[in-house]
Amino acid sequence: MLFSDFDFLIIPILAMLVLVGGAGSIVALALRSRGAGGDPGIGTTRRIFLYGLAFAALITAASGLALLTGALLASVSGDVIAGEGASALAFGIAAGGVGFAVWALLWRTAQRSVERHPVEAGALGRKVYVYLVLGAAAITIAFSLTLFIGDLIDGVGADLADLAVPLVWAGVWAFHWRIESAEGQPTPAAATARHIYVYTLSTYGLILLSAGTAILGGALFNAGYHAAFSGDNNPDGLPEAWSFFIVGAALWGTHWLWLARGDASGIRQAVLYVLGVFGGTAAATGALSTLLVTFISWPLDPAQGRVRLEHFDPVPETFVVLLVTAAVAAYHGRTALAEAAAAPGQGVRARRAYRYLSAAIGLGTLWVALALLVAVAVGLAVPSAQGSFVGQRWWGMPLSIAITLLIAGAGLWGWHWPRLLQAGRADADERASLSRRAYLFTVFGVSVGAGLISLITLLYGVLEAALNNDLSTTALDGGKWALGVIVTAASVSVYHWLILREDARAAPATEQPQVPVSPPKRVTALVSTEGMAAVDALERALGARIERRIRADAAGAPAPSDDEAAAIAERIREAPGEEVVLVIDSDGVRIVPL
Numbered sequence: 001m002l003f004s005d006f007d008f009l010i011i012p013i014l015a016m017l018v019l020v021g022g023a024g025s026i027v028a029l030a031l032r033s034r035g036a037g038g039d040p041g042i043g044t045t046r047r048i049f050l051y052g053l054a055f056a057a058l059i060t061a062a063s064g065l066a067l068l069t070g071a072l073l074a075s076v077s078g079d080v081i082a083g084e085g086a087s088a089l090a091f092g093i094a095a096g097g098v099g100f101a102v103w104a105l106l107w108r109t110a111q112r113s114v115e116r117h118p119v120e121a122g123a124l125g126r127k128v129y130v131y132l133v134l135g136a137a138a139i140t141i142a143f144s145l146t147l148f149i150g151d152l153i154d155g156v157g158a159d160l161a162d163l164a165v166p167l168v169w170a171g172v173w174a175f176h177w178r179i180e181s182a183e184g185q186p187t188p189a190a191a192t193a194r195h196i197y198v199y200t201l202s203t204y205g206l207i208l209l210s211a212g213t214a215i216l217g218g219a220l221f222n223a224g225y226h227a228a229f230s231g232d233n234n235p236d237g238l239p240e241a242w243s244f245f246i247v248g249a250a251l252w253g254t255h256w257l258w259l260a261r262g263d264a265s266g267i268r269q270a271v272l273y274v275l276g277v278f279g280g281t282a283a284a285t286g287a288l289s290t291l292l293v294t295f296i297s298w299p300l301d302p303a304q305g306r307v308r309l310e311h312f313d314p315v316p317e318t319f320v321v322l323l324v325t326a327a328v329a330a331y332h333g334r335t336a337l338a339e340a341a342a343a344p345g346q347g348v349r350a351r352r353a354y355r356y357l358s359a360a361i362g363l364g365t366l367w368v369a370l371a372l373l374v375a376v377a378v379g380l381a382v383p384s385a386q387g388s389f390v391g392q393r394w395w396g397m398p399l400s401i402a403i404t405l406l407i408a409g410a411g412l413w414g415w416h417w418p419r420l421l422q423a424g425r426a427d428a429d430e431r432a433s434l435s436r437r438a439y440l441f442t443v444f445g446v447s448v449g450a451g452l453i454s455l456i457t458l459l460y461g462v463l464e465a466a467l468n469n470d471l472s473t474t475a476l477d478g479g480k481w482a483l484g485v486i487v488t489a490a491s492v493s494v495y496h497w498l499i500l501r502e503d504a505r506a507a508p509a510t511e512q513p514q515v516p517v518s519p520p521k522r523v524t525a526l527v528s529t530e531g532m533a534a535v536d537a538l539e540r541a542l543g544a545r546i547e548r549r550i551r552a553d554a555a556g557a558p559a560p561s562d563d564e565a566a567a568i569a570e571r572i573r574e575a576p577g578e579e580v581v582l583v584i585d586s587d588g589v590r591i592v593p594l
Contacts, residue, residue, distance in 0.1 A: 042113050047125035050113075054106040055129055059136070061099030062168055067092025070164035119529055122186035124193065130180050131197040137173035138201050141166045142208065142251050146243045154239035195267040202255035203275055206328070208248025214324045216241035218317030264339065272339075276332025278357045283325035285365055285412065289404045290318045297400035352430070355416045356439040362412030363443065367492065369405035371484030372398055378480040424503065431503050440503070444496045451489030454482040523572060524549060527584040531557030534584055541569035546582070556586025 042050075071089050114120045144165040151162070185191040219238055260268065294315055333354055340349065376398050424431040458479045524547045525535050532548075534557050539546050541562070560568065568589050572580050579594040 042117060042120060044125060047120075047123060050106060050110055051125055051129035054103055054110065055132060057099050057103035057106060058133060058172065059099075060095050061103050062172055064092045064094065064096025064099055066165045066168040068096055069168055070161040073164055074159075074161040117529070119532070121183045122190050124187070124189045127185070127190045127193040130176050131193050133176045134173055134180065135197050135201060137169045137176070138251065138255075139204065140169045141173065142204070142247050144169075146208070146247045149243035149246055150239045153242050191265075192267070195263070195265050198255050198259045198263075199267055199271045202252055202260060203271065205248050205251030205253070205255060206275075208244045209252050210248070210324050210328055212241050212244025212246070212248050214317075214321045216245055217320035217324070221316035221320055222313075224316070269336070272332050272336040273353050273357060277329055277336065277354055278361065280325050280327075280329025280332060281358055281412075282361050284322055284329055285361055285408055287318050287322035287325055289365070289401075289408050291315065291322065292404035292407060293397075293400050294318070296403055297397055349433070349435070352420075352433055352435045355420055356435045359413055359416040359420060360439060360443070362409050362414070362416065363492070364409070365405050366409030366413055367488050369402050369409055370488045370491075371481070372402040372405070374484035374487050375480040376402060378483060421499070425506075428506075431506060436503075440496055440500050444493055444500065447489040447493035447496070451486050451493060454485035454489065458482040458486065521572070521575075521577075522579045523547065523582065524579070525582040525584055526551055527582075528553065528555045528557060531555070531584045534558055534560055534589070537562070537565040538568060538572075538582070538589075541565040542572060543569075555584075557584055558586070558588050560589070 067089060071092065110120075110126070114126075120126060144162070148162045148166070151159075180194075185194050216238065219241060294312060298312075336354065337351060340351070420430075420436070424436060430436065461479045461482075521544075523542070523544065525531075525538075526549050527535055528551045535546055535548060537560055568591075571591055572582075575591055575593040577593040581592040581594060583590040583592060
């Protein structure tokens, strides 16, 4: 069963595809790092070539070793390898042997480069390789264990050989994690690469954990609901739910609670607010809206032959989804506020960001409700414009949805926005805050863009009908949705434009200081590898890039304080000529103007 196809190759490929987004961010960091401070060591081009081949060879080797491990586990369980299984085993031997040999050679070359150039241990190209491998391994392990645990709980198809993939990739993860732990993150770019890995995997684990909890709780609630009303209490989907829950809890707990503990990076804040608070609140609002629609539509849209059990069948599962998503939003909101309170000045900004995100969700929900109400009103006023609204009492379901979204959106936006508006009028810092300006400009820009696109859509439908001599009220069928967006977008954009004007008039006038502009000066540093920190300090004080020339001798290096670096930077600016050479050694920094 295990060797019937080459599934071992598909799983790592899927893992690589999942990590492409994170890899793109890390590569961008690499390019920025190279432009800012030179590239000591073996060079970016050679580094990309070396670690790129090593990554491909490792994927091939791990896939082959998984096949071989599966064969050993299958033999332990008494399975006979023949037919397609023998073909897979042969491929495993070939891919595992060749891939491992190539990877071992490339890895040894990489280790020698670290021995010759200690700066290579913190090179971003090496960190990209390490964290890509860790991410691919973790996702592959999680995916494989999800299938195995599901089959094991279900009692169908679970096989000892199915553990081959997670076992092999666990070894890959452990080896590279040992390397990562020993080398650490000596540069800001390397620390950012670690953050991308940790929070990508913790987000993946949170999704699995939330999905497993929702499916598990929904199945149990649904079974109790059917047992109470129909006598059927056989829950479905429990094996998959348990597998998601177990793997998600392990993945999220390992990366979020352990590896990310004590971190206060910007990426963590983005995860807390954007994915946790904003995403959880949006999902909870959607679940609450679904519940309200179910109850409101019952008297407004009584379909023929529909029974109460069928109509309210989604309620148990949707209620569990509401609880889970609300818990996700509450946990991340509480964590964000607690971490912000521990840092001076962060508590107010964190609470402000939370409120503006919640107001944005409420406004978006309210927008959809108003647009839907306009479409229903057009359908009621012009019967030929009903279009997709068909059947008796066609307005029942769309009106139920509109009322539901109106209640949810008005409640959320109406709770947060008046308080934010009052705080902005009473506090200049609140009015000038980044959260407020981001909210206002985003809402205004989105509303203007949506209004213009909808206006073009409406005019296109009307003009097309007119040119085809088919202009009638039926043209409003396709245009009623665009008309609803136009009316709502006009109201939202005008209102927020007035708020922006009010903030602009209330802002105090500021005079920009005249900063003397000095002509650009080319600065080159002759420095050994141990003097890179001193060059970085001089770059910060000078506010300009310093070109590096690596000395072959062990000349040593000073460790200037911030005041000393500022003094040296001032001497560089005052030096005659357009080019300056810095000779950096254990005696200090000598400035040679050219």
